[in-house]
Amino acid sequence: MDKSKNTKSVTLETAEQLGLLPEEFEMIREYLGRTPNFTELSIYSVMWSEHCSYKNSIKWLKTLPRKGSQLLAEAGEENAGLVDLGEGIACAFKIESHNHPSALEPYQGAATGVGGINRDIFTMGARPVAQLNSLRFGDPTLERTKWLMKGVVKGIGDYGNAFGVPVVGGEVFFDDCYTTNPLVNAMSAGVVRKGNTVSAISYGKGNPVFIVGSSTGKDGIHGATFASEDITEASADKIPAVQVGDPFQEKLLLEASLELVKTDALVGMQDMGAAGITCSTSEMSAKGKHGMVIHLDKVPMRQEDMQPFEILLSESQERMLVVAKKGREDEIRQIFEKWDLNCVQIGEVIEGDILKYYFKGELVAEVPADSLVLGGGAPVYDREYREPSWFRNSMTFKIETVKMPPDLSEVARFLLGSPNIASKKWVIEQYDTMVGTKNMTTNTISDSGVVNLKGTNKALALTVDCNSRYVNADPEKGCAIAVSESARNIVCSGGEPLAITNCLNFGNPYNPEVYWQFVGAIKGMSKACEKFSTPVTGGNVSFYNQATSGDKTEPVFPTPVIGMLGVLPDKKKLTGIGFRKEGDLIYLIGSSKNDIGSSEYLYNYHGVKQSPPPYFDLEEEYRMQEVVKRLISKGIISSAHDVSDGGLFVSLFESARISSMGFRIDTDIDFRKDAFLFGEAQGRVVVSVDPSKEEDLAGMLAQTDVEFTLLGEVTGNEAVIDSESYGKISELESLYENVIPSLMGDI
Numbered sequence: 001m002d003k004s005k006n007t008k009s010v011t012l013e014t015a016e017q018l019g020l021l022p023e024e025f026e027m028i029r030e031y032l033g034r035t036p037n038f039t040e041l042s043i044y045s046v047m048w049s050e051h052c053s054y055k056n057s058i059k060w061l062k063t064l065p066r067k068g069s070q071l072l073a074e075a076g077e078e079n080a081g082l083v084d085l086g087e088g089i090a091c092a093f094k095i096e097s098h099n100h101p102s103a104l105e106p107y108q109g110a111a112t113g114v115g116g117i118n119r120d121i122f123t124m125g126a127r128p129v130a131q132l133n134s135l136r137f138g139d140p141t142l143e144r145t146k147w148l149m150k151g152v153v154k155g156i157g158d159y160g161n162a163f164g165v166p167v168v169g170g171e172v173f174f175d176d177c178y179t180t181n182p183l184v185n186a187m188s189a190g191v192v193r194k195g196n197t198v199s200a201i202s203y204g205k206g207n208p209v210f211i212v213g214s215s216t217g218k219d220g221i222h223g224a225t226f227a228s229e230d231i232t233e234a235s236a237d238k239i240p241a242v243q244v245g246d247p248f249q250e251k252l253l254l255e256a257s258l259e260l261v262k263t264d265a266l267v268g269m270q271d272m273g274a275a276g277i278t279c280s281t282s283e284m285s286a287k288g289k290h291g292m293v294i295h296l297d298k299v300p301m302r303q304e305d306m307q308p309f310e311i312l313l314s315e316s317q318e319r320m321l322v323v324a325k326k327g328r329e330d331e332i333r334q335i336f337e338k339w340d341l342n343c344v345q346i347g348e349v350i351e352g353d354i355l356k357y358y359f360k361g362e363l364v365a366e367v368p369a370d371s372l373v374l375g376g377g378a379p380v381y382d383r384e385y386r387e388p389s390w391f392r393n394s395m396t397f398k399i400e401t402v403k404m405p406p407d408l409s410e411v412a413r414f415l416l417g418s419p420n421i422a423s424k425k426w427v428i429e430q431y432d433t434m435v436g437t438k439n440m441t442t443n444t445i446s447d448s449g450v451v452n453l454k455g456t457n458k459a460l461a462l463t464v465d466c467n468s469r470y471v472n473a474d475p476e477k478g479c480a481i482a483v484s485e486s487a488r489n490i491v492c493s494g495g496e497p498l499a500i501t502n503c504l505n506f507g508n509p510y511n512p513e514v515y516w517q518f519v520g521a522i523k524g525m526s527k528a529c530e531k532f533s534t535p536v537t538g539g540n541v542s543f544y545n546q547a548t549s550g551d552k553t554e555p556v557f558p559t560p561v562i563g564m565l566g567v568l569p570d571k572k573k574l575t576g577i578g579f580r581k582e583g584d585l586i587y588l589i590g591s592s593k594n595d596i597g598s599s600e601y602l603y604n605y606h607g608v609k610q611s612p613p614p615y616f617d618l619e620e621e622y623r624m625q626e627v628v629k630r631l632i633s634k635g636i637i638s639s640a641h642d643v644s645d646g647g648l649f650v651s652l653f654e655s656a657r658i659s660s661m662g663f664r665i666d667t668d669i670d671f672r673k674d675a676f677l678f679g680e681a682q683g684r685v686v687v688s689v690d691p692s693k694e695e696d697l698a699g700m701l702a703q704t705d706v707e708f709t710l711l712g713e714v715t716g717n718e719a720v721i722d723s724e725s726y727g728k729i730s731e732l733e734s735l736y737e738n739v740i741p742s743l744m745g746d747i
Contacts, residue, residue, distance in 0.1 A: 009038065010035055010036060010037060010038055010041055012025050014038070014041060015028075015041060015045070018041060018042060018045035019045055019049060020041070020044065020045050020048065023379075024044070024048060024379055027377075027379065028040075028041070028044050031367075031368060031371040031377060032367065036367075037364070037365070038309060039308050039309040039312065039357070039364050039365045040365045040366075040367055042309040042312065042313055043278050043282075043309075043312060043313075043365060043367060043372065044367075044372065046274070046275040046278055046279070046313055047275060047278060047279065047282060047372040047373065047378065048372075048378055048379060049275075050509070050541070050543050050544070051274050051542075052274055052275055052279060052374070052378075053373075053374050053378035053379070054374055054541055055374075055378060055379045055380055055381055056381050056383055056509040056510075056515075056543065057504070057509070057518065057541045057543070058374060058380055059380060059381075059382055060518065060519055060522045061075075061522070061541070063522060063526060064522065064525060064526050064529065064536040065526060065529050065530050065535045065536060066535055066536055066537075067535055068498075068499060068533065068534075068535035070083050070084045070085075070498055070499070071083060071084070071499065071535060071537065072084055072090055072194070072197075073537070074537075075535075075536055075537055075538040075539075076374070076375070076538060078124060078197075078199060078200060078538075079094070079120040079121075079123050079124055079200055079270065079271060080092045080093060080094035080120045080121055080124055080126075080501075080537070080538065081093055081094060081499060081501055081537020081538045081565075082124065082197065082537070083498055083499050083537065083565060084194065085453070085458060085460075085567055086458070086567075087456050087458070088193055088194050089191060089192075089193065089194065089453060089456065089458075090126070090191070090192050090193070090194050090197070091126070091189055091190070091191055091192075091460060091565060092120075092121050092124045092126040092189070092190045092191075092192060092197075093121070093187065093188065093189035093190070093462070093501055093537070093563065093565050094117060094120050094121065094187065094188065094501050094537075094538060094539065094540075094563075095117070095132075095134075095185055095186065095187035095464065095501045095502065095503045095539055095540060095561065095563040096113065096116065096117050096120070096185070096186060096187075096503060096539070096540040097113070097183065097184065097185050097186075097503050097505060097540050097542035098110060098112065098113025098116070098184045098185075098186065099181065099182065099183050099184055099185075099505065099542055099545055100181075100544075101113070102148070102151075102152055102155075102182055102184040103148070103180065103181055103182055105151075106147070106148045106149075106150075106151025106152045106155060106182075106184075107151040107152075107154055107155040107158075108155060108244050108245060109151075109152070109155065109184065110151065110152040110153075110155030110156045110159075110184050110186075111155035111156065111158060111159035111245045111247070112159075112244070112245040112317050113156075113184055113185075113186045114131065114133075114155070114156055114159045114160050114163070114186050114188075114245075115159055115163070115245045115247065115250050115317050115318065116186075116271070116273045116317070117131075117186045117187065117188040118131070118163060118165060118188045118250065118254075119250070119253075119271035119273065119318075119320070120188070120271055120273070121188045121189070121190035122190060122253075122254050122257055122258060123198065123200065123257065123269050123270060123271045123320065124190075124192065124197050124198055125192050125196050125197045125198040125257075125258065125261040126190030126191055126192035126197070127190050127191060127192070127254075127258060128163075128165045128188050128189070128190040128254075129165065129166075129189060129190055129191050129436060129438055129451050129460070130165065130166060130167075130168045130169075130188070130189045130438075130439075130449060130451045130460065130462055131160050131165050131166065131167045131168070131186065131187065131188050131189075132167065132168060132169040132170045132186075132187040132188075132449060132462055132463070132464045132563065133156055133167065133170040133184070133185060133186050133187065133464070134170060134171050134183070134185040134187075134464045134466065134503070134561045134563075135149075135152060135153075135170070135171070135172045135173070135182070135183065135184055135185070135427075136172075136173050136174075136175070136178045136182055136183035136468070136505075136556070136559060137149050137152075137172070137173075137174050137178055137179075137182050138174065138175065138176055138177070138178045138179025138180070138182070139174070139176050139179055140174050140419050140740075140743045141743065142179065144179070145174075145179060146743070146744060146745070148182050149182075149744070150744065152182065152184055153427050153430050154430065156184075156186070156430075156431065157430035157431050157432075158247070159245055159247045159250075160247075160431060160432065161247075161431065161432040161435070162247035162248055162251070163247040163250055163251050163254075164251060164432075164435050164436065165188070165435065165436070166431075166432055166433050166434060166435050166436055166438070166439045167428070167431035167432070167433055168433065168439050168441065168449030168450070168451060168462060169441075169448060169449030169462055169463055169464060170424075170427075170464060171464055171465065171466075172424050172427055173420055173467075173468065174419045174420055175468070175469070175557060177554065177555070177556045177557050178556050178557075179547075180547030180549075180554075181545050181546060181547050181556055183505050183542075183545065183556065183559055183561075185464070185503040185505070185540075185561050187462070187464055187501065187503075187563040189451070189460060189462055189565065191453065191460075196261060196262075198261055198266060198268065198269050199268050199287075200268055200269065200270035200280075200283060200284055200287065201267070201268035201284055201287045201288040201323075202267065202268050202281075202284035202285050202287070202288040202290055202292065202323045202349055203267065203268075203288035203289065203290045203323075203349065204267060204290070204323075204325070204326070204349055205290070205349055205350060205351050206326045206348055206349065207267055207323055207324060207325060207326050207348060207349040208323070208324050208326060208329050208332075208345045208347075208348055208349075209281075209292055209294065209321065209322070209323055209345065209346055209347040209348055209349065210321070210322040210323075210324060210332060210343055210344060210345050210346065211272075211277070211299055211300070211319060211320070211321060211322075211342065211343075211344055211346050212253070212256070212257075212319070212320045212321075212322050212336050212341060212342060212343045212344075213249065213253045213318045213319040213320055213341055213342060214246065214249050214253075214316060214317060214318040214319055214341075214342065215300040215301055215302040215316070215342060216276075216277075216299050216300065216301050216302065216306070216311060216314050216316045216319070217244075217301070217302045217303045217306075217314060217316050218303055218306065218310055218314060219244045219314065219315065219316055219317075221310055221313045221314050221315070244316075244317065245317045245318070246317065246318055249317075249318040249341070250317070250318045252339045252340065252341055253318050253320065253339075253341060255339060256335055256336050256338070256339040256341055257269065257320065259335050259338075259339075260322070260332065260335050260336075263328075263331060263335075264325075265324050265325050265328035265331050265332060266322065266323075266324060266325075267323040267324060267325060268284055268288070268322075268323045269320055269321065269322050269323070270283065270284050270320065270321050271319075271320055272315070272316075272319040272320060272321060273315065274315065275313060275315070276312065276313055276314045276315050276316070276319075277294070277296075277299070277311065277312050277313075277314070277321070278312045278313055278372075280320075280321035281294060281321065281355055281369075282355060282367075282369045282372040282373055283373055284321065284323065285349075285353070285355060285369035286353075286369040286370045286372070286373045286375075286376050288349075289353070290349050290350065290351060290352070290353075291349070291350045291351070291352045291353055291354040291355055291356070291369060292347050292348070292349055292350060292355055292356070292369075293347045293348055293350055293356045293358070294346055294347035294355070294356070294357050294358065295346055295347055295358045295359075296308050296311045296312065296346070296357055296358065296359045296364070297358075297359050297360050298344055298345070298346045298347075299311055299344070299346055300342045300344055302316075308357065308359040308364040308365070311359075312357065312365070323349060329345065353368045353369050353370050354366060354367070354368060354369070355367050355368070355369050355372075383509050383510065383512075383515045384512045384515065385512050385513075385515040385516035385518070385519050386512035386513055386516055387513075387516055388513040388516065390610065391474075393610065394473060394610035394611060394612060395474075395612050397597065397608070397610065397611040397612060399594060399595070399596055399672065399675065402596065402602065402606055402608065404672060404673065404674050405605075405674065408673060408674060408677060408678075408721075408726075409724065409725075409726040409727065411601065411605060411674065411677075411678060412649050412653075412677070412678075412719075412726050412727075412732075413727070413732070413735060414605055415600060415601060415605070415646045415647075415649070415650060415678065416646075416650070416653065416732055416735050416736045417735055417736075417739050418600055418604055418646075418739075419739055419740060419743065420600055420604075420645060421600060421645060421646045421650055421736075422735075422736050422737075422739035422740060423736050423737045423739070423740065424740065425737060425740070426740040426741045426744060426746065427740070437452075438451045438452045438454065439451060439452075440452050440459055440571065440574055441493075441574075441576075444574055444576040444578075445576055445577055445578060445658055446492065446493040446494075446574065446575060446576045446577060447463070447488070447489035447490075447492040447493050447577055447640070447641060447642055448461045448462060448463040448489045448490045448492075448493040448495065448566070449461070449462045449463065450462075450493055450495075450568065450571075450574055452571065453571075457569070457570055457571060457572075458567055458568060458569060458570075458571060459495075459567070459568040459571035459574065460565065460566070460567060460568075461490040461493050461494075461495030461565070461566035461567060461568055462563070462564070462565060462566070463486050463489040463490055463563070463564050463566075464486075464561055464562065464563045464564075465482050465485045465486040465489065465561070465562050465564070466479075466482040466559055466560055466561040466562055467481065467482065467485070467598075467644070467645065468556075468557035468558065468559040469557065469598050469603060470482075470598050470613040470614065471517070471521060471557065471558045471559065471560060471613075472517075472557040472558055473597070473598045473610075473611060473612055473613040474520070474612060474613045475516070475517045475518075475519075475520030475521045475524065475558055476520040476521065476523045476524035476527075477524060477613050477616055478521070478524065478558075478613050479520070479521035479522075479523075479524035479525045479528070479560045479562075480524035480525065480527055480528040480616065480618060481524075481528075481613065481614075481616050481682055482525075482528075482560060482561070482562045483500065483524075483525055483528035483529055483532065483534070483562050483564075484528055484532070484616070484618065484621045484682065484683075485562075485642065485644060485682070486500065486562045486563075486564035487528075487532045487534065487564060487566075487625060488621070488625055488642045488685065489564075489642060490564060490566035491566075491625045491628050491629055491632075492575065492577070492628060492640040492641060492642050492685060493566075493568070493574065493575055493640075494568050494570075494573040494574050494575040494632045495566035495567060495568045496566055496567055496568075496569060496629070497532050497533075497534045497564055497565075497566045498534060498564075498565050498566050498567055499534050499535050499536070499537050499564070499565050500529060500534050500535075500536055500537065500539075500562050500563060500564045500565070501536070501537050501538055501539040501563040501565075502525065502536060502539035502540070502560060502561065502562055502563065503539055503540045503542065503560075503561040503563070504518070504521065504539065504540065504541045504542065504559075504560045504561075505542045505545050505556065505558070505559040505560070505561065506518050506521075506541075506542070506543050506545060506555070506556075506558050506559070506560075507543070507544070507545055507546040507555025507556065507558075508543060508544055508546060508553075508555065509543045509544075511555070514555055514558075517558040518558065521558055521560045525560065525562070527618065528618060531618055531619075531622050532622065532625075534564060539563070545559075570633075573632055573633065573635070575632050575637070575639065575640050576639055576658070577639055577640065577641035577654060577655050577658065578639055578655055578656075578657075578658025578659050579638070579639055579655050579656055579658065579659060579661045579663070579688050579714040580638040580639060580659070580688060580714075581638075581661075581690075581714065582661060582713075582714050582715055582716065583691065583713060583714065584638055584688040584689060584690055584691070584713065584714040585688065585689050585690075585691055585694055585710060585712075585713050585714075586652070586663060586665060586686065586687075586688055586710075586711045586712050586713060586714060587686070587687050587688075587689060587697065587708055587709065587710055587711060588643075588648070588684060588685075588686055588708065588709045588711050589624055589627060589628060589684065589685045589686075589687060589701070589706060589707075589708050590620070590624045590643070590683045590684035590685060590706065590707060590708075591620070591681075591683070591684070591707040592648070592668060592671050592675075592676055592679075592681060592684070592709070593614075593615040593671070593675065593679065593681040594671050594672050594675045594679075595614055595615040595675055595679045595680075595681045596611075596614075596674065596675050596678065596679045596680075597611045597612040597613055597614045597615070597679075597680075598611050598612065598613045598614055598680070599614060599646075599647060599678060599679055599680040600645055600646050600647075600678075600680070601646070601647065601674065601678035601679070601680075614679065614680040614681050614682055615681040615682060615683075616681075616682040616683065617682075617683065620683045620706075621682060621683040623704065623705065623706050624683050624684070624685065624706050627700070627701060627704055627706045628640060628685055628687070630700060631687065631697065631700065634696070634700070636689060636693050636696045636697050636700065637687040637688065637689050637693075637697065638687075638688045638689060638690060639655060639686075639687060639688045640685055640686070640687045641654060641655045641685065641686050641687075642684070642685050642686075643680070643681075643684040643685065643686060644680065645680065646678065646680070647677055647678040647679050647680050648676065648677055648678075648679075648684070648686070649677040649678060649719075649721075649726075650678075651686045652665065652686060652711075652719070653719065653729070653732060653736075655686060655688070656714070656719065656729050657729055657732075657733050657736070660717055660729060660730065660733075661714050661715070661716070661717065661729065662714070662715045662716050662717045662718040662719055662720070662728075662729050663711075663712060663713070663714055663715060663719060663720070664712045664713055664715045664718075664720040664721075665711040665712030665720070665721055665722075666711070666712060666721075666722055667721065667722055668709065673722075677721070686711075688714060717729045717730055719732065
């Protein structure tokens with residue numbers, strides 16, 4: 001390659017415009033032994049972006065617990081985590097963000113997030129069976145927030161519904177900090193027979209390299225770089241960095257890919273997500289210790305006059321890179337022709353570590369594959385972190401400074417009318433929750449999504465959780481709570497937690513106070529995952545979630561979303577949250593506290609924005625969950641529902657409303673009444689039990705050191721607390737159900 005060609009216009013300024021640091025530009029020159037041309041510099045700019053290289057996070061990510069007896073792939077080894085479920089079945093699962101695209105073009109941003117995460121699953125040979133999502137928006141009374149929310153929800157629904165995978169769980173949370181920069185995290189899980197998985201690898205000199213699926217256009221160019229910078233007033237100019245999705249093409253690609261996996265013609269396969277052809281060719285080559293020769297002009301294109309760097313960096317959706325065994329080319333083509341998809345050989349595998357990209361016979365880029373990737377030559381940084389000045393002040397909060405309201409029934413109604421607590425039916429009804437007939441929680445609503453593993457006695461349990469208000473109050477404790485609540489939700493459904501994936505949404509890592517939040521969250525996640533034996537299988541880091549306007553920069557709350565996978569050993573033991581019949585006794589397992597820290601009640605009713613996270617003790621949480629597991633396995637309890645957002649009252653209401661029942665309870669005089677009803681102290685579960693089994697429940701709990709309290713009993717359609725009516729359940733239900741539709745203008 002002519003080392004002087006195309007280098008005159010490539011300067012340090014060019015590198016900085018592409019998001020590279022001065023020292024990174026020098027590293028590239030050292031790797032190549034020359035100044036890169038613009039195409040090569042573009043390749044490094046996307047592969048060394050935070051989105052692809054994790055250069056500012058990998059040091060701490062490596063401290064997470066990543067080993068477990070049931071893991072079939074360690075974090076980072078493949079496109080998604082892979083967990084052994086027994087009986088010859090494995091589950092591939094992962095969560096990723098599509099925050100920045102969704103902030104600019106919410107419909108396509110969210111839709112392509114769904115498409116991308118599902119491709120990560122079926123690229124491994126697994127058929128997706130469940131989707132979940134975690135969404136964060138700003139003030140829901142603002143027109144922009146309504147526009148964002150409507151676009152995101154419709155994008156998720158339209159893509160997922162057409163693709164044919166049910167949404168089985170999720171969460172929606174509102175806070176002013178997300179007004180400019182919403183968070184859209186999508187999770188997918190798929191099932192595969194052990195031994196039928198595919199690796200994202202390339203090897204074998206002379207093996208053909210195919211691009212399959214949709215044609216390539218200019219959408220999504222520099223999308224990975226765009227995801228690694230702040231949202232500013234100029235971000236709207238980067239809408240071409242938002243990809244455009246086609247769920248029907250993805251459905252065809254799914255079926256063709258799974259048919260290909262059944263043959264032995266495949267060497268490796270990888271989704272073309274962030275950084276497109278650049279990422280898939282470099283990562284597969286680096287993993288397999290081989291290079292590639294790629295002819296970019298052979299790539300099927302839907303736009304004319306695309307430049308080499310545009311073809312390399314395009315993030316057009318519904319595409320895969322396939323490396324096949326030499327001599328099996330016709331077999332590969334026949335499969336994709338059957339499904340009416342592009343299948344074009346664009347290159348071949350070569351010995352060595354070099355990627356050579358040609359365009360119309362001209363060598364336009366020549367780079368070492370290993371120099372591009374995480375774990376290879378990509379830079380790794382150890383960023384400064386510093387505790388924020390306000391942190392200690394928030395820890396000084398005392399409950400005594402908050403006056404207890406005279407009418408707690410009014411507080412209860414306020415909470416049920418809060419967008420964070422109120423029904424998300426407006427969202428859920430836009431998703432297909434029943435396609436595939438595997439969703440077991442359509443009729444039995446439980447704390448986690450449960451997916452039937454047909455032909456076995458087992459079911460998958462899946463959940464996404466994170467109270468970012470807790471994490472903002474104390475990153476280490478708040479993230480440990482997120483892991484614990486995820487486990488609690490799976491346990492309350494009758495499941496056993498197995499492993500997690502994570503989506504770590506934070507502000508700018510160059511801000512020492514933001515990075516302190518990130519480090520604290522990693523530490524908290526590590527402690528909780530070790531306690532629950534739920535290793536981290538992988539996930540996604542999304543930095544730069546903040547809005548810059550003029551001289552003011554506002555990061556979002558630190559939001560480390562936990563996606564947890566569990567298994568129900570016996571799906572007949574699926575446990576719902578709903579009370580079953582009048583006369584059943586209601587018990588609280590776990591201890592109440594005089595605590596209202598970071599609760600919805602304190603934050604939005606009283607307007608106190610700085611306070612510690614709610615009471616949490618990891619050991620107590622673990623012991624409580626072990627007790628609940630045994631109660632369910634022995635068939636002692638009729639329902640189980642964790643106490644979380646909104647506190648005990650909201651949990652009781654949510655359990656009662658399922659079958660239009662009510663409850664009659666007495667509060668504990670040892671605690672402030674508002675703390676008892678609305679505090680969010682962790683490690684608590686509300687259960688109902690038939691009176692005939694009360695002795696069994698008490699006997700089992702008496703053998704442990706886990707606290708338990710008889711609250712009262714299930715009654716008719718009314719909420720009664722200390723002999724005072726808080727309203728008919730049907731009336732409260734109407735309030736609870738109409739909040740979001742009213743905000744969205746549907747009422």
